[in-house]
Every structure is written in structure tokens, then in C-alpha cells.
Amino acid sequence: MQLVKLLNARLNFGGIKQMKRWLKMRVYEWNYNYSKSMVITSDNDENHPITDSFDGEPKLDLWTPIKVRTVSKKSYRDFPVYLSSKPVISARVKEVIEPFVKDEVEFLPLLHDELDLYMINVTKVLDCVDWKRSDIRTYEDGSLAGFNKLVFDFTKIPAETYIFKFVERASTLVYVTEAFKDLIESHKFKGLDFSVVFDSEFTEEKEQEQKRNYEMALEEIERKKVWNSHTKKPETALIKDRLLLVENGKCS
Incomplete structure (x- = not known):
């Protein structure tokens, strides 16, 4: 035994x-x-x-x-x-x-x-x-x-x-x-x-979580695409434009 x-x-x-x-x-x-x-x-x-x-x-x-x-x-x-x-x-x-x-x-x-x-x-x-x-x-x-x-x-x-x-x-x-x-x-x-x-650690649960997080991020981006009435551009585009100006030394 x-x-x-x-x-x-x-x-x-x-x-x-x-x-x-x-x-x-x-x-x-x-x-x-x-x-x-x-x-x-x-x-x-x-x-x-x-x-x-x-x-x-x-x-x-x-x-x-x-x-x-x-x-x-x-x-x-x-x-x-x-x-x-x-x-x-x-x-x-x-x-x-x-x-x-x-x-x-x-x-x-x-x-x-x-x-x-x-x-x-x-x-x-x-x-x-x-x-x-x-x-x-x-x-x-x-x-x-x-x-x-x-x-x-x-x-x-x-x-x-x-x-x-x-x-x-x-x-x-x-x-x-x-x-x-x-x-x-x-x-x-x-x-x-x-x-x-x-x-192996990327389980089905983690895969589904990653998918949900990705979809939520896309929804957040869409939600923040608020048009600026003066420039006729979305705010996301304005942010990118400003970053380009900063990189080129034309804005601080």
C-alpha cells in the first residue's frame, strides 16, 4: 500500500x-x-x-x-x-x-x-x-x-x-x-x-480579451473624432498636425 x-x-x-x-x-x-x-x-x-x-x-x-x-x-x-x-x-x-x-x-x-x-x-x-x-x-x-x-x-x-x-x-x-x-x-x-x-499562455480567454480591448480602442477613436467647426478637421487630425509642427520646430 x-x-x-x-x-x-x-x-x-x-x-x-x-x-x-x-x-x-x-x-x-x-x-x-x-x-x-x-x-x-x-x-x-x-x-x-x-x-x-x-x-x-x-x-x-x-x-x-x-x-x-x-x-x-x-x-x-x-x-x-x-x-x-x-x-x-x-x-x-x-x-x-x-x-x-x-x-x-x-x-x-x-x-x-x-x-x-x-x-x-x-x-x-x-x-x-x-x-x-x-x-x-x-x-x-x-x-x-x-x-x-x-x-x-x-x-x-x-x-x-x-x-x-x-x-x-x-x-x-x-x-x-x-x-x-x-x-x-x-x-x-x-x-x-x-x-x-x-x-501557450496566450489562451482563448486572453485572445478574447485582446479582441475586446482592440474593439474598445477603435470605438474610443471613433467617439473622439469630433469635428472642429473652424478648421473643418477632426480633432485627431488636428493633434497629428500639431505633432508634425512640433517635430519641425514650428510650434512649441
């Missing part, structure tokens, strides 16, 4: 820890700093798996290193931009992240004249879209065309996740968690843009 209580306590504690992680989880879309990252491409070899769709299926057994070349030389080399948008990393990035993502990706070697590079095939594909809160576009037949607004169900993203795809866009989009972002930033690797963020 004592052992059962102890096991239940541990399970409950683990469940609480998992819930806390979900409540604080952030997910980022894999994006590049295009202005500073080098760009590479490969010769179009239709028989090589590099031309296949990367949809989560394993590639390593069929892979042979393929020649890639630089199209645009820029300062950031940790995450070269491959022209077909498949993720590529340098050897030094691989060395750091491999212990954490080895069960989520395959590292596919590339051949480059100057750099030791690897293409990433993300094999961790999750069914984790919050369909209730997401806003989607559909084709005439009802099939999914895209997302106007994508919202994740964070309870379906395991807390230990570093990198993943989701089922409906497995062939195109890659996402990483805060743990991956922290790993990259702590080693000062350059080339990724983490500006597109999905936050």
Missing part, C-alpha cells in the same frame, strides 16, 4: 510538472535571417532523395552525400538558406544539438567546397493543431488550403520536444520550442529568426 501511494505521488508530481511546462511553452517557426545568411543550392538530380518531399518519412537509408554550392556569400554560416527551404545546419550546430534532437531528426550530410554541412530531415510529426481556435482556408471540395491563423494545442506537444512538424503541413513547415531556441542562443549561433512565436 505504501509503495502504491509513493508511485501515485510520483505520477501526480510528473503530471503537474508536465502541465506547468504546457502552460509556459512557446513554439517558434523555423525562419531565417535572410539578409545575413548565406544561400546554397544543389544540382537538380531527380534520382536523389534531396528532391523528394520531406514529410517526416526517414531518408537516411537512401541518402548519399550530394554536392551543394554557394549562391550568395553572406556573414552567417550556421544555418545556410537552401533554396528549396529544407533546413540546413553547420557541423558545429549539429555537434551541439544532436544529443537533444537525435530522436526527432535525421542529419543528412552534404558536400560543400568550404563547409561541413548537414540537411535536417525532421521525423517528429505531431497532430497538434487546435482546430477550434485556428482559422483555416479551404478549397471548394472542403480540403485544407491553408491557415489564416494557426493555433497549437500545447497539450499535444510533449514537454521534452525540441523540433517538430505538424501533420497537415509536414512537407513544408518546421517548428522549434523554447528549449531549442535557448540552445541556439546560448551558443551564439547566428542565422535563425525567432520572431514568429506561438505562446
